[in-house]
Amino acid sequence: MAQVGMVSSSYSLGEKVRLFHMQEIDHSYNMSIHARLEREKKRVETLTQLFANDPMMSANIERGEMFGSPEFIVRVGVGSPPHYQYLVFDTGSDLVWFQCQPCDRCYSQINPIFDPVKSNTYREASCLSTKCQLLNQHSCKNQHCVYKMGYGDRSSSEGVLGFETFIFGNTTFSNVAFGCGYKNKGTFLNFAGILGFGGGDLSFVGQLGEKGRTFSYCLVDPKSTSFGWLHVGEEAITPGAVWSPLVYNPRANSAHYYVDFLGLSVGDIRVPISEQVFQLSNTGKGGVVLDTGTLVTRFPKPAYNAFRNAFIAQTQHIPRVHGVSLFDTCYNITYIQYTMLPKISFHFAGGPILVLMAKNILVEVEDSNILCFAFAPSPNDLSIIGSIAQQKIQITIDGQAGRIGFGPQNCASKQIGVPSLSIERMHQVSWSVVVQPKPSGGLGIRPASDMNLAFMIKLGWGLITKPNELWVTLLHSNYGIGDAGFPMQVLWGTQGCLASAGGVLQDHAALWVGGFARYLDWCLLCPVR
Structure with a gap:
């Protein structure tokens, strides 16, 4: 097992660990989209109010104040010998904390509560330690550093700051500063605490030195049969990713990552929104943050209205229904056999254009026949790119x-350690999908015009004769709308992917075998020219 000293920056980390959706860990958890949105409501309110008020962003609020919906979970070994805990992965929090014995007040959790007395490597931080001084709210008790976290939904954690050994997969990190919580209450469900991956020095990645401030991740939805993952360290930088600068907010006491977002396109039409709408002001207001603790992507109301109206204008052929919960634009696909969806593209400074998959655009609500536009207006000038x-x-x-990378590929996999491919740049041409009901009531996806017989034969022959050369992965499952069966993403170069295998095609085709409907998720992955 590799061991990493926290004071050293001479190491290299290269291991991916599973990033679970909460329903994989707690099968009793089956929260509707309405309940999930209600859980994140306080986080969004706190986040937007925090950045809208005092330009100094209120020094009395600890980083990580905006706890929302605990969607994504990491299993971490803690102590010597290791005791495994399920922690919420949060890019908007800095402090790592979890419940500890002896508990004055603790909520129920899946694994036994960590007892520092049973660990050979635990030690408490003094009030004079550098890590203690990084806390915005701390006090001293018997010369030990006491932290207190309060969240917008009145959840809280209080305890002492300590140092402990953490284990990710086969890699050991020593002397990680974390909060050992003895008084905890709130809506953390059955998970032990928070694994803060924010931009501050006290977050998990912030403690790893210069080479440790890099990580990559892949999120999956609740119905996915694929794996999400988290990759920490400089080896998380994947060749072929396209990059855009992060934006530093010197006036914000925020763990969040700001991105240099320029605008949106629906289909091939750029939505007429000034780039200034998404820019961070000199007073630290506005801007666009990336947040795994928020589900729905939000834009300032004028920008959202223009974006939504552009999408509606290109989906007139799909029956509209009344809004549901937070969503004001919903569609009924009960009686639809084939329909076209426009692509949505995010434009970033530096050139990257991120083309969203269908599952990033529409979300299932109420039943499998009602899909809603997975975006909403922000209460103020702050924009949030959420987990959907x-x-x-x-x-x-x-x-x-100081940069963020996208790609080079659709990332979820049946296995941890998926080979990566080199993509020089994300280009985009026209994109459309056909949505058709499958026998079980879910959805299958196939391309509207390009999945012709000649291409099917060519692809099939390639699968048989040159599977490694074509980099084809077959994943077999009875997919529903929420899984890889719903999204389709086409990133192709100017030479054309389908004709020359010069791009990336991800598609789903319904195959009938022995009277049963089975879906194969195949990915033809090749460099964009």
Whole structure:
């Protein structure tokens, strides 16, 4: 087992660990989209109010204040010998904390509560330690550093700051500063605490030195049969990713990562929104943050209205229904056999254009026949790119270089350690999908015009004769709308992917075998020219 000293920056980390959706860990958890949105409501309110008020962003609020919906979970070994805990992965929090014995007040959790007395490597931090001084709210008790976290939904954690050994897969990290919580209450469900991956020095990645401020991740949705993952360290930088600068907010006491977002396109039409709408002001207001703790992507109301109206204008052929919960634009596909969806593209400074998959655009609500536009207006000038828009997209944060990377491929996999491919640049041409009901009531996806017989024969022959050369992965499952069966993403170069295998095609085809409907998820992955 590799061991990493926290004071050293001479190491290299290269291991991916599973990033679970909460329903994989707690099968009793089956929260509707309405309940999930209600859980994140306080986080969004706190986040937007925090950045809208005092330009100094209120020094009395600890980083990580905006706890929302605990969607994504990491299993971490803690102590010597290791005791495994399920922690919420949060890019909007800095402090790592979890419940500890002896508990004055603790909520129920899946694994036994960590007892520092049973660990050979635990030690408490003094009030004079550097890590203690990084806390915005701390006090001293018997010369030990006491932290207190309060969240917008009145959840809280209080305890002492300590140092402990953490284990990710086969890699050991020593002397990680974390909060050992003895008084905890709130809506953390059955998970032990928070694994803060924010941009501050006290977050998990912030403690790893210069080379440790880099990580990449892949999020999956609740119905996915594919794996999400988290990759920490400089080896998380994948060749072929396309990069855009992160934006530093010197006036914000925020763990969040700001991105240099320029605008949106629906189909091939750029939505007429000034780039200034998405820019961070000199007073630290506005801007666009990336947040795994928020589900729905939000834009300032004028920008959202223009974006939504552009989408509606290109989906007039799909029956509209009344809004549901937070969503004001919903569609009824009960009686639809074939329909076309426009692509949605996010434009970033530096050139990257991120083309969203269908599952990043529409979300299932109420039943499998009602789909809603997975975006909403923000209460103020702050924009938030939430987890629905991030799902199945490989995202890399290079904190040391101050940049964010996308790609080079659709990232969710049946296995940890998927080979990566080199893509020089994300180009985009026209994109459309056909949505058709499958026998079980879910959805299958196939391309509207390009999946012709000649291409099917060519692809099939390639699968048989040159599977490694074509980099084809077959995943077999009875997919529903929420899984890889719903999204389709086409990133292709100017030479054309389908004719020359010069791009990336991800598609789903319904195959009838022995009277049963089975779906194969195949990915033809090849460099974009």
